[in-house]
Amino acid sequence: xxxxxxxxxxxxxxxxxxxxxxxxxxxxxxxxxxxxxxxxxxxxxxxxxxxxxxxxxxxxxxxxxxxxxxxxxxxxxxxxxxxxxxxxxxxxxxxxxxxxxx
Numbered sequence: 001x002x003x004x005x006x007x008x009x010x011x012x013x014x015x016x017x018x019x020x021x022x023x024x025x026x027x028x029x030x031x032x033x034x035x036x037x038x039x040x041x042x043x044x045x046x047x048x049x050x051x052x053x054x055x056x057x058x059x060x061x062x063x064x065x066x067x068x069x070x071x072x073x074x075x076x077x078x079x080x081x082x083x084x085x086x087x088x089x090x091x092x093x094x095x096x097x098x099x100x101x102x
Contacts, residue, residue, distance in 0.1 A: 038050070
């Protein structure tokens with residue numbers, strides 16, 4: 001979804017996500033029958049991802065957040081499909097596919 005070695009997303013409770021403006025510029029793209037992304041119609045940036053199996057959560061693309069320097073990774077997900085040339089060099093938990101972390 002990013003065209004890079006990895007994408008950084010924050011998993012948040014959907015009920016706690018509030019958009020302060022720009023919601024009228026959102027569009028959705030069905031990546032699969034269960035996964036969709038929401039993006040800005042103006043600039044094309046992917047803002048969120050949602051998965052049908054996890055309806056209580058929204059995955060926010062961290063590259064779109066202006067504030068939040070206190071956000072730090074807690075695990076690596078989807079390492080089963082990571083680029084062969086990228087090496088994970090930390091001791092965070094690793095998951096081949098979707099994790100059950102909250």
